[in-house]
Amino acid sequence: MATRVLIAGGGVAALEAALALRELGEGRVSVEMLAPEPEFWYRPLAVAEPFDLGEVRHFDLSELAAAAGANFLPGALAGVDVGGRVVRTSAGGAVPYDILVVACGADPALAVPGALTFRGPADTQRIRGLLDEIVAGQVARVAFAVPWGAVWSLPLYELALMTAAYIDERGLGHVELTIVTPEDEPLQLFGRAGSEAVRQLLERRGIVLHTGSWPVEFVEGELRLFPEEKVASDRVVALPRLRGPRIDGLPQTVDGFLAVDAHGRVHGLTDVFAAGDITNFPVKQGGIAAQQADAAAEMIAADAGADLTPQPFRPVLRGLLLTGRQPRYLRHELTGGAGDVSVASPEPLWWPPAKIVGRYLAPFLGAYAGVESPPEAPGAPDAVLVEVELERGQIGGLTALGLETAVTSEGEDRAIVADAMSTDPLVVAPEDTLGEVAEKMRARDLGSALVGDYGRLIGILTSRDLLRAFAGRVHPSEARVREWMTAEPVTVSAATPIEAAVTLMTEYGFHHLPVVDDERPVGVLGLRQAARQTQSRPRIGLGF
Numbered sequence: 001m002a003t004r005v006l007i008a009g010g011g012v013a014a015l016e017a018a019l020a021l022r023e024l025g026e027g028r029v030s031v032e033m034l035a036p037e038p039e040f041w042y043r044p045l046a047v048a049e050p051f052d053l054g055e056v057r058h059f060d061l062s063e064l065a066a067a068a069g070a071n072f073l074p075g076a077l078a079g080v081d082v083g084g085r086v087v088r089t090s091a092g093g094a095v096p097y098d099i100l101v102v103a104c105g106a107d108p109a110l111a112v113p114g115a116l117t118f119r120g121p122a123d124t125q126r127i128r129g130l131l132d133e134i135v136a137g138q139v140a141r142v143a144f145a146v147p148w149g150a151v152w153s154l155p156l157y158e159l160a161l162m163t164a165a166y167i168d169e170r171g172l173g174h175v176e177l178t179i180v181t182p183e184d185e186p187l188q189l190f191g192r193a194g195s196e197a198v199r200q201l202l203e204r205r206g207i208v209l210h211t212g213s214w215p216v217e218f219v220e221g222e223l224r225l226f227p228e229e230k231v232a233s234d235r236v237v238a239l240p241r242l243r244g245p246r247i248d249g250l251p252q253t254v255d256g257f258l259a260v261d262a263h264g265r266v267h268g269l270t271d272v273f274a275a276g277d278i279t280n281f282p283v284k285q286g287g288i289a290a291q292q293a294d295a296a297a298e299m300i301a302a303d304a305g306a307d308l309t310p311q312p313f314r315p316v317l318r319g320l321l322l323t324g325r326q327p328r329y330l331r332h333e334l335t336g337g338a339g340d341v342s343v344a345s346p347e348p349l350w351w352p353p354a355k356i357v358g359r360y361l362a363p364f365l366g367a368y369a370g371v372e373s374p375p376e377a378p379g380a381p382d383a384v385l386v387e388v389e390l391e392r393g394q395i396g397g398l399t400a401l402g403l404e405t406a407v408t409s410e411g412e413d414r415a416i417v418a419d420a421m422s423t424d425p426l427v428v429a430p431e432d433t434l435g436e437v438a439e440k441m442r443a444r445d446l447g448s449a450l451v452g453d454y455g456r457l458i459g460i461l462t463s464r465d466l467l468r469a470f471a472g473r474v475h476p477s478e479a480r481v482r483e484w485m486t487a488e489p490v491t492v493s494a495a496t497p498i499e500a501a502v503t504l505m506t507e508y509g510f511h512h513l514p515v516v517d518d519e520r521p522v523g524v525l526g527l528r529q530a531a532r533q534t535q536s537r538p539r540i541g542l543g544f
């Protein structure tokens with residue numbers, strides 16, 4: 001019998017997975033696609049739409065699914081019973097599976113209060129409104145802000161550059177445009193050559209660049225940065241911070257992401273894979289989502305008996321920067337090579353330059369709906385090719401909080417986490433049942449248990465998680481900790497200043513913070529003990 005694969009999601013990763021499984025499955029898999037929205041949105045050109053340079057396209061998802069060989073089921077994934085291999089939908093339905101692929105994307109959340117948050121097609125009109133205000137002379141200063149934690153910053157650069165071109169082409173008076181980003185270099189992920197090209201381009205367009213700055217909030221005509229700077233502005237356009245949708249029964253990180261191995265398998269779960277923005281890979285981009293879907297599909301097809309050797313996910317980042325005049329092509333390999341070995345060349349390396357480069361999806365959409373593909377390569381003089389190998393650690397560096405440095409930089413003598421933490425945490429195993437752990441927590445009157453695997457902290461289970469599980473009617477002696485814990489929790493070290501820990505707990509709404517020593521759980525900091533140690537809190541939030 002064919003392996004029954006259920007793909008939850010109807011976006012880039014879901015369609016790419018369905019297409020790859022059709023291609024690679026040799027008829028050994030059947031595919032169903034579960035998604036709440038009836039349409040597939042092709043979002044990259046959302047940035048061009050307000051400028052009338054492109055149009056966001058959408059397609060009937062059930063038709064696309066059928067063309068990709070999958071059966072479409074309307075509905076949203078709400079929970080998973082991994083033991084019983086059945087999902088629960090938000091409408092209360094149940095769908096059985098042999099293999100589940102979670103490709104539910106991520107939700108945009110407000111990151112810079114007071115700013116216009118650009119989430120995609122839904123905000124086209126708001127950007128048009130901003131352009132109208134510029135034309136009417138009501139707005140003279142616009143800041144474009146990349147918040148901390150948003151690693152796919154390309155759309156914001158595109159918006160800034162297209163705004164500059166729009167103003168220039170209409171001969172409007174001087175409008176001050178500024179980009180504020182926590183990156184050390186503009187579009188840092190694309191490597192040295194890409195950053196340099198973008199820096200020059202920004203200079204040519206007169207866009208002021210603030211790197212290494214964290215935008216926090218926009219109030220009273222000021223974009224406030226962490227820790228102290230300010231940028232005077234009439235309007236601020238910011239990217240959102242992304243969060244994974246909460247799905248009961250899956251070990252998500254505090255931001256709702258799923259930690260996966262190199263073949264897309266969710267850590268600790270045999271039959272559940274994930275791909276795309278919902279995974280904990282820090283770069284949230286369509287091409288990356290498609291590559292993750294391919295890696296998962298290869299593994300699933302091989303497990304089903306197809307004759308292939310599954311290749312691990314090897315992230316290659318490709319982007320097409322729309323500047324309002326001439327597209328720039330950027331390519332970058334994120335393969336963990338040694339250092340930054342970027343190359344620049346006037347010729348594009350790859351073709352066709354579909355904005356979302358999926359091995360199966362790009363030609364499929366091209367054939368099905370005639371989606372983009374400029375007829376020929378851009379004029380050589382203005383095209384920038386960048387090819388860089390970057391270590392995974394460098395990507396991680398973009399998302400790290402840098403909190404301790406930021407909070408300790410004032411050099412004051414402050415209380416640290418070691419002064420207030422409990423040093424005898426309850427450490428449980430991922431395979432323990434919820435019933436066992438609940439009993440231990442009750443006996444010791446604790447609100448949380450740390451989850452350790454071979455001595456390494458891999459999760460935290462709190463009384464809130466237990467309530468969530470029991471409300472979902474799981475059986476205490478069947479449900480396992482690994483399904484309900486928060487995976488890869490935010491941690492601090494014993495030497496972290498208490499103020500930094502309290503800020504973290506308040507920002508995220510945590511009551512318990514694991515304390516680690518080189519990934520080993522050594523304690524738990526409770527909000528109450530921490531608050532007792534600290535008299536005052538930092539004046540502003542950190543915006544991560």
Ligand SMILES: Cc1cc2nc3c(=O)[nH]c(=O)nc-3n(C[C@H](O)[C@H](O)[C@H](O)COP(=O)(O)OP(=O)(O)OC[C@H]3O[C@@H](n4cnc5c(N)ncnc54)[C@H](O)[C@@H]3O)c2cc1C
Binds near residue numbers: 034045075104105
């Ligand atoms: C403005 C903008 C411009 C972009 N430009 C580019 C670009 O130029 N190039 C590029 O490569 N990437 C670009 N991206 C990023 C790219 O769109 C995403 O990285 C990509 O779509 C991620 O694919 P995904 O399948 O993980 O999620 P999505 O494509 O967002 O799809 C998620 C799917 O899951 C469904 N879903 C949600 N919740 C549930 C649930 N509970 N159960 C089942 N289904 C659910 C949704 O309805 C949707 O169908 C851009 C993004 C934006 C917002």
